[in-house]
Amino acid sequence: MVNPDRFLADLHKLRSFGAAGVGKGVVRPAYSEADVAARRWLADQMRAAGLQVAVDPMGNLFGLTEGPSLLLGSHSDSQPEGGWLDGALGVIAALEIARAARENDGPPVSVVSFQDEEGRFGVTTGSAVWSGHMSQRQADALTDHAGVPLSQARQVMADMVTGEVDPAQFTGFIEMHIEQGPTLDTSREKIGVVTDIVGIRDMKFTFEGQQNHAGTTPMPLRWDAFQAVSAFNTLLNERFQNVVTPQTVWTIGHVSLHPNASSIVPGRAVFSMQWRDADADRLQRMEQIIRETAQEVAVQRGMQLSYGPMLGLEPVAMDAGLQDALVQSARSIVPDSWRRMTSGALHDATNLSRLMPVAMLFVPSIDGISHAFEEDTCEADLVTGLKVLAQAVGLRR
Numbered sequence: 446m447v448n449p450d451r452f453l454a455d456l457h458k459l460r461s462f463g464a465a466g467v468g469k470g471v472v473r474p475a476y477s478e479a480d481v482a483a484r485r486w487l488a489d490q491m492r493a494a495g496l497q498v499a500v501d502p503m504g505n506l507f508g509l510t511e512g513p514s515l516l517l518g519s520h521s522d523s524q525p526e527g528g529w530l531d532g533a534l535g536v537i538a539a540l541e542i543a544r545a546a547r548e549n550d551g552p553p554v555s556v557v558s559f560q561d562e563e564g565r566f567g568v569t570t571g572s573a574v575w576s577g578h579m580s581q582r583q584a585d586a587l588t589d590h591a592g593v594p595l596s597q598a599r600q601v602m603a604d605m606v607t608g609e610v611d612p613a614q615f616t617g618f619i620e621m622h623i624e625q626g627p628t629l630d631t632s633r634e635k636i637g638v639v640t641d642i643v644g645i646r647d648m649k650f651t652f653e654g655q656q657n658h659a660g661t662t663p664m665p666l667r668w669d670a671f672q673a674v675s676a677f678n679t680l681l682n683e684r685f686q687n688v689v690t691p692q693t694v695w696t697i698g699h700v701s702l703h704p705n706a707s708s709i710v711p712g713r714a715v716f717s718m719q720w721r722d723a724d725a726d727r728l729q730r731m732e733q734i735i736r737e738t739a740q741e742v743a744v745q746r747g748m749q750l751s752y753g754p755m756l757g758l759e760p761v762a763m764d765a766g767l768q769d770a771l772v773q774s775a776r777s778i779v780p781d782s783w784r785r786m787t788s789g790a791l792h793d794a795t796n797l798s799r800l801m802p803v804a805m806l807f808v809p810s811i812d813g814i815s816h817a818f819e820e821d822t823c824e825a826d827l828v829t830g831l832k833v834l835a836q837a838v839g840l841r842r
């Protein structure tokens with residue numbers, strides 16, 4: 446039987462690594478001091494639970510049981526400003542279930558906390574490398590917004606690395622997560638069984654114009670990189686109208702102006718462009734529109750245009766058998782309070798679906814808020830999720 450008090454205590458303890466901001470906020474980006482300290486603490490908990498700790502060169506942390514096992518988990522890194530549950534919930538639920546399974550002669554369960562799911566360097570970088578979606582060499586060349594290469598950042602965990610971890614020992618993967626959107630909170634349902642995860646594309650763009658004096662440079666003689674980003678955004682929103690659905694999303698979430706001063710016409714703008722949809726063809730059409738629009742703006746406004754590497758993951762379906770196990774469990778624990786749903790957020794489960802059967806379950810997010818300090822879920826709902834997952838993997842209640 447799982448122990449809800451122990452599970453909640455561990456979840457609060459994990460939050461103490463990088464606790465920040467209002468409410469239950471967390472700042473624990475991949476390879477930061479807080480992230481590495483949290484991984485060392487997690488490794489200790491895994492050992493105490495009788496699991497064998499393994500860390501691969503990316504810093505993905507595993508707690509392994511003997512022989513073939515089901516893998517449970519998620520990630521313990523956070524966004525630059527994140528909440529206490531995104532990723533952490535799935536890792537601590539996995540730890541509690543693996544521990545309870547060993548105490549109660551339950552099924553073999555291993556635990557994982559993937560590294561850099563939140564994309565300091567890429568898109569779900571740790572599980573992308575572990576699953577073979579991206580090579581270590583490709584990943585090492587990625588840089589964060591400050592220009593630090595992943596090859597350098599991951600050295601902070603070098604003393605923890607034990608070697609590669611063979612995926613063949615796992616019979617499947619289940620990731621429990623907060624929904625991070627409004628669906629369950631609005632419907633007042635307790636459990637979401639995920640049917641599929643949308644796809645994503647993510648790219649860096651640079652407009653290079655001419656830095657100049659903000660007082661003396663007449664408007665027609667400016668090559669202002671911010672104005673180019675602004676024009677690009679307006680045009681793109683217009684052009685997407687005939688292509689997108691109400692579920693399609695796109696975001697310019699990071700903009701860096703050079704030199705970023707009030708009295709200087711900015712000469713360079715580097716910005717992120719990310720788009721997500723459940724249909725791979727639509728992602729492709731959007732890419733074409735994005736590239737054409739950026740080109741057009743560059744020509745009209747006298748900008749040099751350059752691109753960073755295009756990162757992405759395809760939309761994927763969850764395994765029918767594992768979904769059924771979650772549905773059976775939800776039906777018996779919260780009979781009228783669950784639904785099947787698509788995940789609009791990305792997860793390590795997408796990468797793992799290349800290797801093994803995968804499934805996911807969601808619990809509600811209060812007011813649908815996530816990737817923000819305000820992210821939260823009622824503790825009773827967290828425990829309901831834990832019990833649904835435990836029963837689905839075959840632990841007695």
Ligand code: GLV
Pocket residue numbers: 562563789790791792
């Ligand atoms: C994962 O955190 C995502 O961006 O969906």
Ligand code: MN
Pocket residue numbers: 520531532562622791792
């Ligand atoms: Mn997450």
Ligand code: MN
Pocket residue numbers: 524531563816
């Ligand atoms: Mn996240």
